[in-house]
Amino acid sequence: MVAHVGTVAFIGLEARGVEVQVQLTPGVPAFVVVGLPDKAVAESRERVRGAIAALGLALPPKRITVNLSPADLPKEGSHYDLPIALALLGAMGVVDAETLARYVVIGELGLDARIAPITGVLLAALFAAEGERGLVCPAAQGAEAAWAGAIEVVAAPDLLTLLNHFKGSAVLAPPAPGEAEPPGAGPDLRQVKGQETAKRALEIAAAGGHNLLFVGPPGAGKSLMAACLPGILPELTAAEALEVSMVASVAGLLEGGRLSRTRPFRAPHHSASMAALTGGGLKVRPGEVSLAHLGVLFLDELPEFQRAVLDSLRQPLETGTVSIARANAHVTFPARVQLIAAMNPCRCGHLGDAALACARAPRCAADYQAKVSGPLLDRIDMHVEVQAVSAADLVLPPPAEGSAEVAARVAAARAAQTARYEGQAARTNAEADGAVLEAAATPDAAGRALLAQAAEAMRLSARGYVRVLRVARTIADLAGGGGVGRMHVAEALSYRRQPPRN
Template sequence: MVAHVTTVAFEGVDSREIDVQVQMSSGLPAFSIVGLADKAVSEARERVRSALSALGLALPPKRITVNLSPADVQKEGSHYDLPIALGLLVSMDILPAEELTHHIVLGELGLDGMIAPVSGVLLAAMAANGADKGLVCPATNGSEATWAGNNEILAAPSLLSLINHFKGSQILSPPEQTKPERPEHLLDLADVKGQESAKRALEIAAAGGHNLLMSGPPGSGKSMLAARLAGILPSMSAREALETSMIQSIAGQIEEGRLSMVRPFRDPHHSASMPALIGGGQKARPGEVSLAHNGVLFLDELPEFSRQVLDSLRQPLETGRAVVARVNAHVTYPARVQLVAAMNPCRCGHLDDPAIRCSRAPKCARDYQSRLSGPLLDRIDLFVDVKAVPPMELDRAPSGETSRTVAARVTKARLRQRERLEACEMKVPGSTKGIFCNAQADGNLLAHIAAADEEGRALLLQATEKLRLSARGYHRVLKVARTLADLADDEIVSRPHIAEALSFRRLQTD
């Protein structure tokens, strides 16, 4: 007799059903796991044996073979422990086979029989819901699984409690869904003194989801401004939160099963490698650009990053996805991010300061800024020069707008965009799939939602020729102008909107 238990293998943010087949046959005692299993899966033998022993059960002196089918799919992770253990219990006639037929099972076993949390439970729950099956998972991951839908969820703290549930002597209570995490104690934009132009650029970036690059001397407030972007961004929609949580589930970063409505804010150090930023490694894990999906990727000291690493961002910024290609894996992670970057105008940072002017200017600035490739800069919508704050300004009390006031305008602008996109979707179904803000629009959709009037179109064409803007640059100016019109509560993109969008197009220090 061969016992069958279903689990899943993860391929990016997709999952694939795996049939765990357990057979006990005559022969010399042995315990083999086959089916392209990695070391963590192969080590399940000892964890399962010890967990059963903790329950007073011993494996029979037979030849035990566990096959993970299909055998040509790489199996990774410790979540195969529980399905292997349950398959053995079915083969030992301790559990009835029909009890497990309609469940997807995953979980890591401790030596004492307790079931430890694993990553990817949200994806497994969605797969179970799509296949009209129940889910068996660790109790710690139970609330996370509830966000996938209405499928039956058995969240067991231990192997013994799960056995008792299937035998009917102890019924496991369904897990409770935790409330989504809401933003709390966010930094206030009013704390930033001066920098009105930079604040305006930050508001535009938040309202339209645009990429932003700030350039200025050390201590001018670039990082301070970026840290306050989260306070003016709108909360994620339910769909965006689910997309983001799927990636966090794969990375094991969902805490207490609580989905977050707060947009991710990732700020990797400039020493980050390409696999750390884009994704990859031996198991093709998501990188920072995917962990920031639907949120902000902040790169401080931008030219200090490796040029190869920065150029690897070009494709994710353009397509909204990160493709990790390896010999034994080819996975795609969502990577629709808002890039916010900060840099000094030169290595010493004092290019425009007459008191401590850089001694190697302008060559120092040219060499430093040349670390950023033209194609990468072409993917940035807003460039803003952040000047040093005058001493008199530092001595004054903060007098600018609060994050709450700015966030209200941003939310209103995002609502206008959502209504416009919904109207487009009704006219042409599928035309706005995966698009939530102006910065993500392209092609025919952009021409439909951001068409400028005659004066605005004439100015844009003139600027495109004079500034030698690429086709991408042309469209990005149009996207920013559409956002400016939304902030002004204007339906038509006009010449003033185009003019202001063009004013943010190039660095002042170029």
């Protein structure tokens, strides 16, 4: 007899079906796992043996063969413990094998038969829902699995409780979806004194989802303004929250099944490696650019990152995905992020201040800024020079307008974009391209003339030209909608990086 139990293998954000087959045959007692298992899967033999022993049962004195089908798909992780144990118990006749066929099973076993939490439960639940099957998972992650919709979720704390549930002697109650996390209280724009130009640029970036670079001396408020951005961005929609939560589930960051409607904000240190930023590792996991999907990736002290690490962001910023190629797998994660970066104008940070700048200016500024490649800077829609805050600005009372007022205007602009791009792949102006952008952002005659003249004078690349159009469309949306005019194009051009002087 061969017992069958369904489970999944995780390839990026894709859950692929795996069938656990267990056969008991006469011969020298042995316990063999085949089907391209990694070290964690191979070690499941001892965890399964210990968990079954904790139930007071002994393995039969036969040859136990566990096959993970399809055999050519690499199997990684400890979530195969529970399906292997249930398939073995089914082959032993302890549990009804036909009952197990209706479920997708995932979970790690302890030697005392407890079922420990794992990563990727939400993806497994969505996979089970597509196949109209139930899901068996750890009790600690039942609330996470319940977000998949109207499927049967069996969340058990240990193997004995699970067996009693299947026998009908102690039926487990279905878990409720986890509560949505309340929005975090970040800094308010009222804390920013002065910097009206930078705050205007931050509002435009938030309204259209544009990438933004702050360049200014230390203490000017660059990091503070970046930290204010989540407070003016609209909440995630239900579909977007599920999309973001799938990435968090694979990374093991969902606690208690609590989904968040707040957009992610990730701020990695400049010592981060390429694998940490874009994803990778021995077992491919999402990096910071994927954990910030549909949110903000803030890179402070931009030139201090390794150049190769920064250049690895060029493809994700353009396509909204990051592809990681390995010898045994090719994994793609979503990476539709809004990049906010900050940097000093030079190493000492006081370029332009005769009293504080170093003696190597302006050569030191050219060398420092050259650490960031031109192609990466070309992918940043808006470049804003932030001036030092004066003592006169610091003694002023807080601004009358804070994050709440700005957030209301941003929400109105985002609503206009949602209506404009309904049925399209784009969600915001920053994602519009091709005919969609042409139809939405073509300026009037005066605007076209100004843009053509500026493109020649500023030596705009084709990418830079498109990004100016996107920013101009967002400025028009903040102004109340309507067409893109000359004044909108002029303001958008003011945020483009000027070409270096020969």
